[in-house]
Amino acid sequence: MKKRVSLLFGILSLLTVSPLFASKAGWLEDFARAKSEAATKKKHIFLDFTGSDWCSWCIKMDKDVFSKAEFKDFAKEQLVLVDVDFPNSSPLPPAVKAQNDKLKQTYGIQGFPTLVLLDPSGKEVKRWVGYEAELVAKLRAAIGAK
Secondary structure (H helix, E strand, O other): OHHHHHHHHHHHHHHHHHHHHOOOOOOEOOHHHHHHHHHHHOOEEEEEEEOOOOOHHHHHHHHHHHOOHHHHHHHHHHEEEEEEEOOOOOOOOHHHHHHHHHHHHHOOOOOOOEEEEEOOOOOEEEEEEOOOOOHHHHHHHHHOOO
């Protein structure tokens, strides 16, 4: 009986903790993997510097832009998506936190959300700071996509 209770608590703990480490569906957390995928597939890299659990404009971007079919369809064809998160109440794995801190420094991020578009080789093409309701149109223009 004790083993069953311990097992049950272990499973419940995993179910509770695992979402804390999951990035948004379709988004990568591993920048090196994103760079490799972008180079292979000849897609642009899109970095979302976000405070997922505290930044109201970041949460609004997720709800109003990233969750919509127009963005998802465009991204599927044109982008490798990278979630660069800086949560306050949800701890990140140490390797992800270190990577995100380095990316923040590399790209000189000073506010959230900051959205950075890189070409397939990793060179910065364009960036947006703050909420962007018309992001898909701006991405199309920056990439030259129809």
